[in-house]
Amino acid sequence: MTIEELFRKHVTAGIKEIYAAQVDIIDLHLYREGKERHVKVRNNYRDINDRTGEMRKVLYNPKFTVGDAQAISTIPLQLRFFDMKHLGNWRVYNRQVWGILYGHTLGEIKYEWRQQIAERIRDGLQMATR
Secondary structure, three states, rough: OOOOHHOOOOOOOOHHHHHHHHHHHHHOOEEEEEEOOOOOOOOOOOOOOOOOHHHHHHHHHHEEOOOOOOOEEEHHHHHHHHHOOHOOOOOOOOOHHHHHHHHHHHHHHHHHHHHHHHHHHHHHHHOOOO
């Protein structure tokens, strides 16, 4: 598997996980915390004010593309503002995006790529010593 394929595989899974986590936060009042992503129940049960329904529509039908070295996703602008304390500190955007992509997905890519390189080096050394 090439680094581009590895990137696409893990980033696609990470983005799907972000959307699922955001839906859980908005509809079920659940969020994930820490590197282990333990599920916590939100104490404040008031709903997010999604007047137009556009935010839920985007979260339930995510549109994104993952290329060789980039990912592009459509996210409603208002979603970013729900992380502000005066709007409820929902932890719906920054904590999910950075927590999942940086804290989890990047580590998986590094680990799997490192493992593939080690296997290729080992195979090359074994072939060279025959």
